[in-house]
Every structure is written in structure tokens, then in C-alpha cells.
Amino acid sequence: MHPNFDSGHSFINSEDAGSFQVDWTHRLLTTRDALAPSNTLLADLLPDDDGPVRMIAILDQGLVTAHPELPTQVQLWAEANPRSVRLVGDAVIVPGGEQAKNDFGVFNTTAQAINERGICRKSFVLAAGGGAVLDAVGYAAASTHRGVRMLRMPTTTLAQADAGIGVKNGINAYGKKNFLGTFSPPWAVVNDTNLLTSLSDRDWRSGLSESVKVALLKDPDFFEELQRLATRTRQRDLDAMEMIVRRTACLHMDHIVHGGDPFELTIARPLDFGHWSAHKLEQMTNFEVAHGEAVAIGLAIDLTYAAMMGRLDESILRSARRCLIDLGFSLDHPALEHHDLLLEGLREFREHLGGRLTITLIEDLGRPVDVHEIDLGTMRRAIDDVRTAAMNESSRAG
Numbered sequence: 072m073h074p075n076f077d078s079g080h081s082f083i084n085s086e087d088a089g090s091f092q093v094d095w096t097h098r099l100l101t102t103r104d105a106l107a108p109s110n111t112l113l114a115d116l117l118p119d120d121d122g123p124v125r126m127i128a129i130l131d132q133g134l135v136t137a138h139p140e141l142p143t144q145v146q147l148w149a150e151a152n153p154r155s156v157r158l159v160g161d162a163v164i165v166p167g168g169e170q171a172k173n174d175f176g177v178f179n180t181t182a183q184a185i186n187e188r189g190i191c192r193k194s195f196v197l198a199a200g201g202g203a204v205l206d207a208v209g210y211a212a213a214s215t216h217r218g219v220r221m222l223r224m225p226t227t228t229l230a231q232a233d234a235g236i237g238v239k240n241g242i243n244a245y246g247k248k249n250f251l252g253t254f255s256p257p258w259a260v261v262n263d264t265n266l267l268t269s270l271s272d273r274d275w276r277s278g279l280s281e282s283v284k285v286a287l288l289k290d291p292d293f294f295e296e297l298q299r300l301a302t303r304t305r306q307r308d309l310d311a312m313e314m315i316v317r318r319t320a321c322l323h324m325d326h327i328v329h330g331g332d333p334f335e336l337t338i339a340r341p342l343d344f345g346h347w348s349a350h351k352l353e354q355m356t357n358f359e360v361a362h363g364e365a366v367a368i369g370l371a372i373d374l375t376y377a378a379m380m381g382r383l384d385e386s387i388l389r390s391a392r393r394c395l396i397d398l399g400f401s402l403d404h405p406a407l408e409h410h411d412l413l414l415e416g417l418r419e420f421r422e423h424l425g426g427r428l429t430i431t432l433i434e435d436l437g438r439p440v441d442v443h444e445i446d447l448g449t450m451r452r453a454i455d456d457v458r459t460a461a462m463n464e465s466s467r468a469g
């Protein structure tokens with residue numbers, strides 16, 4: 072303590088600091104038929120030091136509509152594993168899609184179930200659904216009792232490849248994406264690839280833009296593989312999709328576990344390549360454009376910008392755009408006409424991440440680069456160029 076009397080005031084300046092580390096194992100398991108009574112993968116994940124864990128299940132309505140047997144399956148799975156788990160009450164079914172995180176509905180339903188069914192910090196919330204439901208349920212689980220354990224079962228391609236792997240949750244508020252939320256790693260993530268077969272074509276394809284993103288950033292071989300498998304995947308080949316989802320998920324996982332910044336405390340956010348405009352486009356279209364679709368357009372914009380700035384070879388831009396189109400994405404949307412509004416996304420992106428503006432581009436396959444200034448004139452030209460190329464493409468195809 073160093074009292075300081077020199078200016079007539081009395082300060083007591085003191086510093087007591089200590090550092091601590093929290094050890095966490097981030098688990099991702101891939102299976103088929105996770106809830107079959109004979110599949111012990113989920114039960115084996117649960118802690119066995121204090122009797123069966125109490126658990127509630129929260130299921131995405133869209134998932135249950137496609138798999139009406141699911142609530143009963145959860146029940147039968149729990150009954151087949153009495154030493155590991157005790158299900159408290161029936162599964163709770165919540166609306167799926169972005170509406171799940173556009174208000175407090177799913178958050179409140181989850182918090183209320185946790186409260187009314189006596190779920191404690193050692194109990195579990197099993198959440199199965201798309202990224203939106205996982206985000207909203209995850210936020211409620213992370214906030215109640217300051218953190219109830221969560222088992223995530225992502226059931227869309229985007230959630231299995233990306234959203235479900237992340238250590239974040241959140242809901243949209245005040246007109247901003249993910250404005251409320253926390254960093255909170257799940258107990259485990261279990262990808263059941265059989266559940267993907269019921270997705271609409273849009274949701275089947277949606278996660279693949281995140282695959283292109285992470286391949287361009289980190290894995291040139293994977294990018295080649297994506298180009299090779301694009302048409303097969305668009306035609307709903309489950310084996311191809313399974314391979315792509317697993318490889319994408321592993322790249323995301325590897326980044327979180329070995330990237331040195333799981334809670335995103337530094338300014339660089341490479342996995343948000345293509346996302347500043349994607350988030351804005353989702354919001355501008357009232358979420359009519361899905362996250363994965365917006366990311367495909369966002370990637371095309373940032374790649375075009377990088378090429379126009381002379382930082383990226385044109386041939387890479389062309390093959391990335393081609394790959395996105397072959398996977399089934401449209402790279403145009405009428406909302407792109409509103410440059411000023413779209414460019415607001417840059418400011419909001421900076422505000423959300425904090426610190427100075429940092430946008431990740433690529434200079435080559437597998438070679439990301441952070442830039443801190445954007446030439447707005449060039450970015451406007453890049454947006455127009457993406458639109459024009461997409462229109463030419465569709466008139467050629469049509």
C-alpha cells in the first residue's frame with residue numbers, strides 16, 4: 072500500500088493480483104442414432120461420480136416435426152440408462168429458426184423449466200436443434216444458477232459444422248445480432264448425422280458456406296475436396312456431407328482448442344471471415360436470408376474486395392465463387408443494392424468485437440490476413456461486382 076498525500080488528497084493505491092487457469096475439455100463426438108437405447112455414447116459422456124444426473128430435454132420444433140418419434144426416443148434412451156441419467160419431466164419443444172433468438176420466448180421457456188423442475192448446476196440441459204435454438208437455450212442454461220451444464224445435439228449442417236462447436240451462445244436484441252449472450256463451453260457436443268437427412272434443401276446446404284470459409288482460411292486440401300464434392304453434396308449425398316461436416320467441425324474445434332484465444336479476447340477473429348456483411352444482410356432482410364446463405368454472399372464480397380485491392384489472385388476468387396455456386400448458393404440478393412445500410416455492418420462488427428476494426432481476408436489459400444482499414448469505394452465496387460457476376464451466372468444457367 073502506498074498512501075499518497077502530495078496533492079492534499081488521500082489516495083490508497085493498492086494492487087493484489089493472482090492468476091488462475093480453468094481446465095476444460097471440449098468434446099465433440101460424431102455418431103448415428105445417438106438416442107437408440109443400445110447406443111451408449113451419450114450416457115458414457117455423463118459424470119458417474121454422484122448417481123444418475125438429472126436432465127431436461129429441450130427440442131427444436133422443426134426437428135420434432137421432421138422426427139415426431141424424438142421426444143419418446145429421449146424418454147426410452149433415459150430409461151435404458153438409469154445409472155447415468157434421470158429425465159425430469161417430458162421434453163420441452165420450442166420454436167426453431169431465427170425466431171428462437173429474436174425475443175426472450177425460448178430463453179424464458181428454458182429458464183422456467185430449469186426453475187420448475189429443480190435443475191441444479193450439476194444437472195444437465197440436453198438441447199437438440201439448429202444453431203438458433205442451441206444459442207437461445209445455451210444462453211438460458213449459462214445464466215440460470217450462473218451456469219447449468221449443457222449437452223448440445225446440433226441437428227443442422229451449420230450447427231454440426233460450426234454453431235454447435237463454438238463456446239458461445241446468445242440472442243438478438245435491440246436490432247443487433249447476438250447482442251445478449253455469454254461465452255460458455257458445453258459439457259459436450261454430439262453430432263448425430265442421421266438427423267441431417269430430414270433438412271430442407273436450404274438448410275442442408277446452409278452449413279457448407281462455413282466449410283468453404285474455414286477451408287479457404289486454413290486448409291487448401293479441404294478446399295480442393297469441397298470443389299470436387301460440391302455437386303454430389305448438392306444432390307444430397309449423405310456420405311459426402313458427413314465427411315464435410317466432420318472436417319469443418321474439426322477445423323473449428325482445432326481453432327478453439329489450439330488457437331490460443333477461445334474466449335476471443337484479442338482483436339483478431341479469423342473465423343468471422345465474410346461475416347461483417349453476412350450479419351448485416353441477415354438483419355436487413357429480417358432474417359429471410361439464413362445465416363449460411365448470408366455467409367456465402369459475405370465471403371464472395373470480401374474475396375472480391377481482396378482481389379480488387381490486389382491482395383488475392385483472381386483465379387482463387389473465381390474458384391471460390393464457383394465452389395459456392397456449385398454447392399447451390401445464390402450470391403445475389405436485392406438487399407445488396409443498399410450499400411450504405413450494408414456498410415453500416417462494418418461499424419456494428421467493430422462495435423460487437425470491441426477495439427479497432429479488424430477484418431480477416433485471405434491473401435492465398437490457407438493464408439489469412441487481418442486488415443484494419445477498408446477502402447469504402449472499392450468495397451462498394453466489390454458488392455456491385457458480386458451482384459453482376461451472380462446475375463450473369465444465373466442468365467447463363469437459365
Ligand SMILES: NC(=O)c1ccc[n+]([C@@H]2O[C@H](COP(=O)([O-])OP(=O)(O)OC[C@H]3O[C@@H](n4cnc5c(N)ncnc54)[C@H](O)[C@@H]3O)[C@@H](O)[C@H]2O)c1
Nearest residue numbers: 133137167168169201202203226227229234237239266269
Ligand atoms: N454460437 C455460435 O458460435 C454460432 C456460430 C455460427 C452460427 N450461429 C447461429 O446459428 C444460427 C443458424 O443456425 P442454423 O443454420 O442451424 O439454422 P436454424 O437454427 O435457424 O435452423 C434452421 C431450420 O431447421 C430446422 N431444423 C433443425 N434441425 C432440423 C432437422 N434435423 N430436420 C429438419 N429441420 C430441422 C429448424 O427448426 C429451423 O426451422 C444463427 O442464429 C447463427 O447466428 C451461432
Ligand SMILES: [Zn+2]
Nearest residue numbers: 233281362366
Ligand atoms: Zn457463421
